[in-house]
Amino acid sequence: MATRAQKLVALVALAFVVFSLDGPRAQEKAPVSAPRRIVSLVPAITEMLFAVGAGPQVIAVSSYDEFPPEVKALPKVGALIDPDTERILALRPDLVIVYGSQSELEKQLERSGHRTFSYRHGGVPTTLNTIRELGVATGHRAEADTLASSLQSRLDAVRDRVKSRRQPRTILVFERQPGTLRDVYASGGVGFLNDMLTIAGGSNVFADVSRESVQPSVETILARAPDVILEVRASGLIEKTTSPERDAWSPLSSVPAVRNQRVHLLTGDYLVVPGPRLAAATEAFARALHPDAFK
Amino acid sequence: MISLDSADESSLPRRVGRAPIRGRLLSTILGFGTLAVVTCMLAPLVGSTSISLTRAFDPSIPFDQNVDAQIFFVARLPRVLAGALVGSALASAGVVLQAMLRNPLATPFTLGVSAGASLGAMLVIIFGGAFALGPLSAVPAASLVGAAAATAVVYWLASRHGHAISTSVLLLAGVTLNSFLSALIMFVQYLADFAQVYRAARWIMGDLDIGSYDPLIASLPLVVVAFVLFALLPSSLNLLSVGKDAAASRGVDVRHAQRLAFFSASLATAAAVSLAGPIGFVGIVVPHLVRLLVGVDHRIVLPASALFGAAFLVACDLLARTLLSPVEIPVGVVTAMIGGPFFLWLLVRKS
Numbered sequence: 001m002a003t004r005a006q007k008l009v010a011l012v013a014l015a016f017v018v019f020s021l022d023g024p025r026a027q028e029k030a031p032v033s034a035p036r037r038i039v040s041l042v043p044a045i046t047e048m049l050f051a052v053g054a055g056p057q058v059i060a061v062s063s064y065d066e067f068p069p070e071v072k073a074l075p076k077v078g079a080l081i082d083p084d085t086e087r088i089l090a091l092r093p094d095l096v097i098v099y100g101s102q103s104e105l106e107k108q109l110e111r112s113g114h115r116t117f118s119y120r121h122g123g124v125p126t127t128l129n130t131i132r133e134l135g136v137a138t139g140h141r142a143e144a145d146t147l148a149s150s151l152q153s154r155l156d157a158v159r160d161r162v163k164s165r166r167q168p169r170t171i172l173v174f175e176r177q178p179g180t181l182r183d184v185y186a187s188g189g190v191g192f193l194n195d196m197l198t199i200a201g202g203s204n205v206f207a208d209v210s211r212e213s214v215q216p217s218v219e220t221i222l223a224r225a226p227d228v229i230l231e232v233r234a235s236g237l238i239e240k241t242t243s244p245e246r247d248a249w250s251p252l253s254s255v256p257a258v259r260n261q262r263v264h265l266l267t268g269d270y271l272v273v274p275g276p277r278l279a280a281a282t283e284a285f286a287r288a289l290h291p292d293a294f295k
Numbered sequence: 296m297i298s299l300d301s302a303d304e305s306s307l308p309r310r311v312g313r314a315p316i317r318g319r320l321l322s323t324i325l326g327f328g329t330l331a332v333v334t335c336m337l338a339p340l341v342g343s344t345s346i347s348l349t350r351a352f353d354p355s356i357p358f359d360q361n362v363d364a365q366i367f368f369v370a371r372l373p374r375v376l377a378g379a380l381v382g383s384a385l386a387s388a389g390v391v392l393q394a395m396l397r398n399p400l401a402t403p404f405t406l407g408v409s410a411g412a413s414l415g416a417m418l419v420i421i422f423g424g425a426f427a428l429g430p431l432s433a434v435p436a437a438s439l440v441g442a443a444a445a446t447a448v449v450y451w452l453a454s455r456h457g458h459a460i461s462t463s464v465l466l467l468a469g470v471t472l473n474s475f476l477s478a479l480i481m482f483v484q485y486l487a488d489f490a491q492v493y494r495a496a497r498w499i500m501g502d503l504d505i506g507s508y509d510p511l512i513a514s515l516p517l518v519v520v521a522f523v524l525f526a527l528l529p530s531s532l533n534l535l536s537v538g539k540d541a542a543a544s545r546g547v548d549v550r551h552a553q554r555l556a557f558f559s560a561s562l563a564t565a566a567a568v569s570l571a572g573p574i575g576f577v578g579i580v581v582p583h584l585v586r587l588l589v590g591v592d593h594r595i596v597l598p599a600s601a602l603f604g605a606a607f608l609v610a611c612d613l614l615a616r617t618l619l620s621p622v623e624i625p626v627g628v629v630t631a632m633i634g635g636p637f638f639l640w641l642l643v644r645k646s
Contacts, residue, residue, distance in 0.1 A: 175494060177434055179432045181507070183497050185493065185494075209621065217623055218369060218374075218506040222369065251507050252365065253358070254361060254362045254364075
């Protein structure tokens, strides 16, 4: 599936190479000024752009973008594996934000003289740095600095509030087959979910796995015996079925989280997007992990 | 290619379908049966964590406080049993379809049953629905429905003309349906969100970590029915694998035997795929391995494959869950990586 889409992208890219070989070469890079026509293919970045005040400069977003509500009116130009190169070019953007793995698209855009901004999800520091970089790139340096600092201080406040408490050993589950314990995906020891969990005063049971996601077996979950099971989901299906979803864990009664009824289910898009709403998500994690600290 | 061709008509003993084989059957079942039982008994003792068996079986510790017992009874045992059930079902379905289609390349997934099951599973994974039918949760239930639909379509196509099922039409219809359904699966995945594509892709790789006995309880009746039907088949399979006319001339009700073979194999495949996803390679490599070891008589090949399939998949899953622990390897990857080279080695050595 992914490879097929990649092939398609490659094919489109190839067509453009051939085309641009005998066509006149596109303009060399324009002098760097604040872009007025930004295309963002990364939802997290779209949120950052709007949050630093560059919203009015955004002219198109990815097909997964839903926040802030203003993006619903903007044209959608594909996403990670299926960017609609032709439409992107037709929109005459002066800055295109691509994901780090879209190197073909990036090369092609650069060849045709478009400025690009390449981004990859990382930890919480990555998000804060990216906000600052975007501020510089879009002419909203002051707002971006203010935003990044305020996010940093909100995160610091959460950290301080729970610092002195016992850090429960936590499994942070972000995907699983509904109603069962199959295909569980949990946060590993790196990435923004792990960072948020740590700031919120949880000790990740998979801190030793240096990957963003782990797919633990039932045996591994039993063996790691987390004190808290924290499930996060983008809003959607799971909201209707909260109680049976919690029941799915009941066969694992030897897990302290199950025995002590510390299975928490949080839903909302903001929980899983490493953008300006990550402070709010971290606060939600902390409330679930340390309810006493927020009384 | 391998053993099926060696049974061409000229070399066929007059009564091969019915020659007495009790002694060989008994020793084969004893041999492969021991292998299967030993594998299934050893497999739950090993895993990514080391557990204390005395603690696991100590009734004085309450079950909800006994991690060792929960690892043994909740994590490992259902998983091993699922491996045995799925391995056995896929290997037997492979034997039956290879004989019936007279094609050594046939697998339980050749006739579109698994693609139908996969499409059903994909639709539920991607468009949601958290319903449950008794012990059957949404994804397995949908994959059973998909498998049944695909089976019905293929059967309808292949049995429309004439009395007997045309094996070539069956094969072509199955292969075409497979491609068509695969395209639909890709399309459905294309419409999905990232998180769901993750889960969908993982489901396609196959997985035996079922985490409770409910899925087993749901699949077991289907597999039992399939195996009862399989038990009626071997003699006619011997003759069918030579050719329809040869079989008919020796008194086989070809149409009846084909129908029985097709539906029992489809049922076994559907049950296996709905339980564990489409785990590849078991259905082709186990039957051929068994034929290399015990010859071509289906009265021996079929039970031997059922037992060896169970042992093979349980062993592969054991490697899948321990080799890189705490990270697991999808079991379908292990079946192909172990089964492929071993099979080729046997093939070269034998010839």
